[in-house]
Amino acid sequence: MAIYLDNAATSFPKPECVYRAIDHYMRTIGTNAGRGGYRRALAADQMVFETRLRLAQLFNIGDVSRIIFTTNATEAINLAIKGYVRTNDHIIASGLEHNACWRVLRTLEAAGTISLSVLPHRMDGTVDMARVADLFTSQTRLVVMSHVSNVTGGILPLQDIANLCRSRSVPLLVDSAQSAGLLPLDVEALGIALLAFTGHKGLLGPQGTGGLYMSDGMDLRPLKEGGTGSESLLEFQPESLPDRYEAGTPNVPGIIGLGAALEYIQNTGLDSIHAHKRSLTDYTHRQLLRVPGITVYGPQGSNERIGVVSFTMETASPEEVAARLDADYEIMVRAGLHCAPRAHRTIGTIQTGTVRVGLGHFTTEDDIDQLTKALMELAQN
Numbered sequence: 029m030a031i032y033l034d035n036a037a038t039s040f041p042k043p044e045c046v047y048r049a050i051d052h053y054m055r056t057i058g059t060n061a062g063r064g065g066y067r068r069a070l071a072a073d074q075m076v077f078e079t080r081l082r083l084a085q086l087f088n089i090g091d092v093s094r095i096i097f098t099t100n101a102t103e104a105i106n107l108a109i110k111g112y113v114r115t116n117d118h119i120i121a122s123g124l125e126h127n128a129c130w131r132v133l134r135t136l137e138a139a140g141t142i143s144l145s146v147l148p149h150r151m152d153g154t155v156d157m158a159r160v161a162d163l164f165t166s167q168t169r170l171v172v173m174s175h176v177s178n179v180t181g182g183i184l185p186l187q188d189i190a191n192l193c194r195s196r197s198v199p200l201l202v203d204s205a206q207s208a209g210l211l212p213l214d215v216e217a218l219g220i221a222l223l224a225f226t227g228h229k230g231l232l233g234p235q236g237t238g239g240l241y242m243s244d245g246m247d248l249r250p251l252k253e254g255g256t257g258s259e260s261l262l263e264f265q266p267e268s269l270p271d272r273y274e275a276g277t278p279n280v281p282g283i284i285g286l287g288a289a290l291e292y293i294q295n296t297g298l299d300s301i302h303a304h305k306r307s308l309t310d311y312t313h314r315q316l317l318r319v320p321g322i323t324v325y326g327p328q329g330s331n332e333r334i335g336v337v338s339f340t341m342e343t344a345s346p347e348e349v350a351a352r353l354d355a356d357y358e359i360m361v362r363a364g365l366h367c368a369p370r371a372h373r374t375i376g377t378i379q380t381g382t383v384r385v386g387l388g389h390f391t392t393e394d395d396i397d398q399l400t401k402a403l404m405e406l407a408q409n
């Protein structure tokens with residue numbers, strides 16, 4: 029049977045309830061949300077609202093209207109950064125950022141709008157906290173950081189960075205694309221100003237879903253203007269939330285599917301999902317290290333990584349390894365730079381990239397045993 033190990037790109041399969049919820053909505057409800065006053069339209073409204081509510085519970089957000097639905101984390105990050113920055117701002121970002129953040133920041137830097145500093149990392153991607161405070165200047169207006177690296181699976185020091193941001197009154201934007209649904213995330217306790225999430229990875233929902241939480245006091249310029257189903261007489265975007273940032277028909281089936289996925293996560297328990305993923309990550313790491321000629325990247329401590337294990341082999345390029353795994357063993361992994369060249373520069377793999385094993389909620393130790401056996405054979409041939 030084929031083994032899917034590219035869950036860092038998108039999780040598959042989804043819990044059964046996700047397929048059922050989307051099918052039910054598409055066949056028996058099908059109305060737009062936020063636009064009609066008849067009962068069936070209100071039913072769709074209610075389901076969209078329930079997804080917002082479940083997200084608020086997951087991230088401990090007090091005001092649900094401060095959760096903006098977007099099509100993915102990329103759109104959420106674009107809204108957060110472009111909606112916030114002003115000319116001459118200084119921004120600090122981690123050196124492990126995905127292009128979803130990195131390209132936005134580099135484009136603003138190249139245009140002369142912002143100046144950019146990068147957190148000091150060691151070769152395993154961990155942050156040298158002792159050198160972080162020196163990066164702040166009087167112009168620093170935002171810190172941007174992934175919670176978990178999509179290249180190494182390394183967990184970044186969110187609490188420490190959040191404390192530093194709080195003490196300097198600088199807002200923190202967290203990209204939780206690889207951590208939401210895997211690690212607890214309490215925006216109130218951490219004082220996170222902006223949290224971008226995507227619905228289709230650890231949150232187990234469908235593609236085309238995601239969002240941005242903005243804390244009280246964060247006032248962003250909208251990325252787009254248009255119909256909201258509210259205050260239609262206004263010729264400008266309404267001030268009310270979330271409508272101000274949600275112009276256009278939303279992805280109602282996707283949001284309802286995401287709601288079902290969140291219910292599944294709540295019923296299963298984030299703690300148990302987290303424990304399973306942590307032990308599977310550890311198991312994968314240990315098993316892969318048994319393969320001759322393999323280098324595994326990222327932090328080595330079991331408390332410092334989750335969900336992703338990246339490696340290279342002496343005998344073949346990452347592309348060759350991935351192609352052989354697919355063709356000869358029906359094992360699906362990703363090879364290359366994983367949309368995060370800055371992260372590869374940080375860990376020293378910019379020339380080659382890596383093979384990335386993305387562990388999913390439904391991945392088993394047996395899947396990893398089969399991967400290890402295949403890699404052992406590849407290493408011998």
Ligand SMILES: Cc1ncc(COP(=O)(O)O)c(C=O)c1O
Nearest residue numbers: 100101102126128174178205226
């Ligand atoms: C760390 C990180 N940030 C952002 C993204 C972008 O997510 P999406 O493609 O859902 O916008 C990804 C996707 O791989 C990611 O791994």
